[in-house]
Amino acid sequence: MxxxxxxxxxxxxxxxxxxxxxxxxxxxxxxxxxxxxxxxxxxxxxxxxxxxxxxxxxxxxxxxxxxxxxxxxxxxxxxxxxxxxxxxxxxxxxxxxxGTGFDLADFEGRDVLFVAGGLGLAPLRSLIEPLILDRQRFGRITIISGCRTPAEELFGREMRTWARAPGIRVIRLVNDTAHLPWDGEVGLVTAPIAGLDMDPAATLAVLCGPPVMYKFVIMELAARGLAHDRIFIDLERRMRCGIGKCGHCQINHLTCCQDGPVFRLSSVESLPEALA
Ligand SMILES: Cc1cc2nc3c(=O)[nH]c(=O)nc-3n(C[C@H](O)[C@H](O)[C@H](O)COP(=O)(O)OP(=O)(O)OC[C@H]3O[C@@H](n4cnc5c(N)ncnc54)[C@H](O)[C@@H]3O)c2cc1C
Known part of the structure; x- marks a missing residue:
């Protein structure tokens, strides 16, 4: 134990x-x-x-x-x-x-595609920051971030700053402009994936957003040839103790607070409750 x-x-x-x-x-x-x-x-x-x-x-x-x-x-x-x-x-x-979090060594020399839905950008920012700070160590970075309306955008000013760094592409989307000024794109985060300049053998994808987003983003990534062990997902569960004892965040044999919340898709896709 x-x-x-x-x-x-x-x-x-x-x-x-x-x-x-x-x-x-x-x-x-x-x-x-x-x-x-x-x-x-x-x-x-x-x-x-x-x-x-x-x-x-x-x-x-x-x-x-x-x-x-x-x-x-x-x-x-x-x-x-x-x-x-x-x-x-x-x-x-x-x-x-x-939680286990991400190992920066996994990302060394790789292109990284981030797909964030709403509040999902918050945990991804903890990985985006070190990748941007140490640009030489990592490949091209693409960030797709979506929210419902311009008023709900998170870290908007920061994303515009990230977009100015070399080798970084930021695609900001809203579902609906709600008649507000908007300098990004309109649509769902799945929309840009088909048109990305992406080498599936050199790319890792990192996803965080509402549960409904995962299924559709994974389908788009699979269509681009990205293997499931190259896709990281951040799974949220209701949790209490944080140390794997209370059982609130259990996903079959895994506890989300200890074994996650970051998982490789290939390690959880066979678990019936993971992406439900
Ligand atoms: C690993 C992890 C990371 C998170 N990171 C963030 C973050 O960066 N920022 C942030 O704002 N929130 C984050 N959350 C969600 C946050 O923990 C919940 O919103 C919070 O627990 C609600 O607590 P409360 O006492 O305010 O609400 P409660 O009064 O306890 O509940 C309010 C409502 O939210 C529901 N709820 C509570 N927890 C969750 C949950 N985990 N998933 C879905 N519904 C829930 C309840 O059932 C209820 O309907 C994270 C959750 C997890 C598991």
């Missing part, structure tokens, strides 16, 4: 260095940690407010020997609604990091 690290069981109260609304439903937080988290891209933390509750939230900044932690929180229920009201100087409880 794996030992339990006591530090991941007790939340550390951490001060918010910066808090800002990104949309009407999502709030961005930058925290200053007492020590570097030492996380991998794709990992998450359990965020808590004493007396209210605790929830898993993806780390949305890149890894490194820094004391910065960035989170993007969508208002969904009791805890996340309270988090929307926190300001610079307030505190929140943090424990973790949890």
């Amino acid at each position: 794996k030992p339990i690290n006591p530090h991941v069981l007790t939340p550390t109260m951490v001060r918010i260095k910066e808090a800002a609304d990104m949309t009407g439903h999502e709030r961005f937080f930058r925290l200053r940690l007492p020590r570097p988290l030492g996380h991998r891209p794709g990992q998450f933390v359990m965020v808590s407010v004493p007396g209210i509750g605790e929830a898993p939230i993806s780390i949305c900044c890149g890894p490194g020997d820094h004391d910065r932690l960035e989170l993007l929180v969508r208002s969904a229920g009791s805890l996340t609604m309270v988090l929307q009201r926190l300001e610079t100087g307030d505190q929140m409880g943090i424990r973790g990091p949890f």
Whole structure:
């Protein structure tokens, strides 16, 4: 049996260095940690407010020997609604990091295609950042990011900055402009895949978004010849403990909090509950 690290069981109260609304439903937080988290891209933390509750939230900044932690929180229920009201100087409880995350070595020398739906861009940003920072180590980067309307776009300004870096293509889409000014494309994230300049033997794809998105993106990628062991998916499940003990996030024999939330498609596609 794996030992339990006591530090991941007790939340550390951490001060918010910066808090800002990104949309009407999502709030961005930058925290200053007492020590570097030492996380991998794709990992998450359990965020808590004493007396209210605790929830898993993806780390949305890149890894490194820094004391910065960035989170993007969508208002969904009791805890996340309270988090929307926190300001610079307030505190929140943090424990973790949890999950396996991405191994940067897997991406070395490869072209990488990111497909993000809505809030899915938050965890992917933790991998996009190090790939952009260390451009020589990695191949071409394509980011397809979609949301419902321009008002719901996340990290829009940052995506425009990413698009200016060498070897990076960013395709920003909305389902509907809702009569708002929009400088991206209109359509679903699946639409650009057929026309991408992509070598399936040199490309890894990384997907994160609402469950309905996966099936259709995977179909488009398969049509382009991308093997399933070259596709990473970020699966979210309701979870409580983060250490694989409570069973809330079980996917057949796997626990999403310990074995995931990042999986190679080839390792979960035969599990009936994984992509249901
Ligand atoms: C690995 C992981 C990473 C996540 N990263 C982020 C993130 O970066 N930003 C973010 O805003 N949210 C993220 N979430 C979702 C977030 O954890 C939930 O929105 C949160 O738990 C809701 O808690 P609450 O107390 O506010 O709502 P509750 O009052 O507990 O619930 C509100 C509603 O949301 C439903 N719900 C709760 N958890 C989930 C879930 N995991 N999936 C679907 N429905 C759920 C409940 O059934 C209820 O209908 C992540 C979830 C996981 C598993």
